[in-house]
Amino acid sequence: MPASPFPEIDYGRSLLLTDLYQLNMLEAYLAAGTTGTAVFEFFVRRLPARRGFLLAAGLEQVVGFLTEARVDAAELDWLGRSGRFTGRLLDYLAGFRFTGDLDALPEGTPVFADEPLVRVTAPILEAQLVETRLINFLQYQTLVATKAARMVLSAPGKGLVDFGLRRAHSGEAGLLAARAAWLAGFAGTASVPAEQAFGIPLVGTMAHSFVQAFDSEAEAFLAFARARPDQTVFLLDTYDTERAARTVTEIAPRLAAEGIAVRGVRLDSGDLGAHARKVRRILDDAGLTETKIVASGGLDEAELAALTRAGAPIDLFGIGTSLVTSEDLPALDCAYKLKAYAGRARRKRSEGKAYWPGPTQVHRRRDAEGRPIGDLLARADEPAPAGPGWDAPLLRPVLRAGRPVAPLPSLAKARAHAAEQLARLPEPLTRLAEAPPYEVAVTDGLRALAAEVDGFGRQ
């Protein structure tokens, strides 16, 4: 029996969490002496109409990976035994350290099509080898942070909590989702290690199985309240939601006498708005006006918006599947592409997949209220646009020669940045469907470079 799903792999640091073709290409780069400096950028090619913006996330994990990525002795041994690689490659991997530069958008920054989230400038062997894991980290957290931001914007004044670990595509995905959702404004998570790893507040209620394990709901609720007096959120829908609410009102005086308040109740099925109204009235009639109502069960941003608009008396929403799988958009059309090699700008011209060549920078202009009114994608070496309303260039230095320029902002700071940015988004971009495209203009300098590169490529 396996001890763990992948006993030999340390996910966080292993360079081998990559595609075989990266190792094949490294062999060929080494053999050919093609070891010059490359510039790669990670960007999203296009947004579907149901995403007016993306919220950049995942940078902290990328930085952790770049600064710590290694191939350990057991992995080297395995690579050697596979007989697939040269001693030259094994030696290279054994001594691997990322020595390049990283420039990036701060986490929690809205980002649009064609705009780089990160730029890697490094010897091509390094920049190539880290591709797979870098995309893996950035795509998923950006997907979930974006989904979470849509939910936060759809339910103003409500608390949202991540309940998704079980439905996430792995344990690692569940933890990264908790992080991305918190970054985007969620109030907490049910995933225990997310507090350990990221300091995210934990929220927990009870399961139907708990209620079922007792001979009656009243017994179940009393047992739970006495064991967890600070976390009294009773699940109401195991048998009949309103009957359970009345049971809560019946036991509340007994609990009050023991010094225990009923903090909340949870609804998990049926018409959540209708149940919430009935339950609110039952609780209020019994004087339990401070008892909160939590709702869960297959919710997405459209349902959050509808319940919020309708004034459903729900205080907190628990959200799982739709959040952690980004269910309506489980992947982005994104890429990590070579923009320059050995000082010369590059791009490919594959049908439907051409992109802007050379290192790029993003400039964002705001109106008097601080709302973004349009971006400008520029060559990284062009002067920043002058005049009022322009943000400082969005990509900022993060690593130089493999070392941090400064500590990254804390997750709490990144979360505050995200909240500020989301509050300033123009309303049309926040629409759940049919969001109009945001203007990303391109400088004349970048257009001229593209024409020049294409001429070169047609040799």
Next chain:
Amino acid sequence: MPASPFPEIDYGRSLLLTDLYQLNMLEAYLAAGTTGTAVFEFFVRRLPARRGFLLAAGLEQVVGFLTEARVDAAELDWLGRSGRFTGRLLDYLAGFRFTGDLDALPEGTPVFADEPLVRVTAPILEAQLVETRLINFLQYQTLVATKAARMVLSAPGKGLVDFGLRRAHSGEAGLLAARAAWLAGFAGTASVPAEQAFGIPLVGTMAHSFVQAFDSEAEAFLAFARARPDQTVFLLDTYDTERAARTVTEIAPRLAAEGIAVRGVRLDSGDLGAHARKVRRILDDAGLTETKIVASGGLDEAELAALTRAGAPIDLFGIGTSLVTSEDLPALDCAYKLKAYAGRARRKRSEGKAYWPGPTQVHRRRDAEGRPIGDLLARADEPAPAGPGWDAPLLRPVLRAGRPVAPLPSLAKARAHAAEQLARLPEPLTRLAEAPPYEVAVTDGLRALAAEVDGFGRQ
């Protein structure tokens, strides 16, 4: 900077990869002395019309988790410092070993709505605590194995390879996806650690960045071929697919003189069928009739079916995003539910979420050609149906008192089992859309139990 995304967590074995409510419920179970034996089953509530069947997967990881799950000293210390839990719970967690029974469908078995993939019979504290990770493992691999099976059935005679690590929802997800796809009949994966962890054959080509790093495609192809003479698959669409194919024919004689054959070419954009036909002709005209054509780029099962039906001369498909995210269905409506406690059957009656109570067993009947013609969901204690055509009961003992009854089948054996089962599926169930529902009948004994349990629950 963090050393790894979750420096303190061992995914495979940590019991803390769970929801807070599990720990809250354990506190209450311990305090109330509610520590009897529980039976939980994991099942899917319903299948959408675009899934005629599911392919069960993930059991090996569940067994690894159940037999090895622990809370380590650092985790205990963290739990203690949180101040959230009693010494009683911490002591329980410190001594945790799974001592229960596990019954399960073999991996690679088709499964339908309401049918348990696994049944856990254990002290309720144990059965409850493992819920989150058990769902996490079973849902994702079953999703991906099912998606992969649809692809395998859609492209008879073609080789399919997993290219999805970068777009998977984490590194762990990428590796589990490689495993699930291989189980379902894929021919290999690009993910390096999937060979290390699971023995899955690796496949790798080259990226556009490789071609772009050289001054011409010919130089890039020659450099690659000389460094990787056994893995000569050239990527054609960086600039112009057919022009690149002609470049391949021009350098092939030079490579042949060096003893290097051109094993394949890869198409990654545009109309793959049209490009494949043109490229096939260019290669054949140059005598490169043994050179294979690999196609990739956003493929799903519908496109595989269309290309295969149209006779596109493509030998191997590389499939990423749609596979590893199960893009059209990124989550199952699945649950791990209490079926019995302390010898008494249970179910909940939540709106739209009722299920069959008590431990259940699945019986499958086949026609003379071995095709399944209907299942029977029965109480586990009912006699198996007699007569010709019935399989042995589908759920089989895996763990007894926490120990393996026998080693699990190897992944290769599970893969062979899946291939045999998929070959026998009735054609309507394999349709990509509008698959008719497969009949899962329910015994009178199970119906009677449900009526009895509902009467009990209404006390």
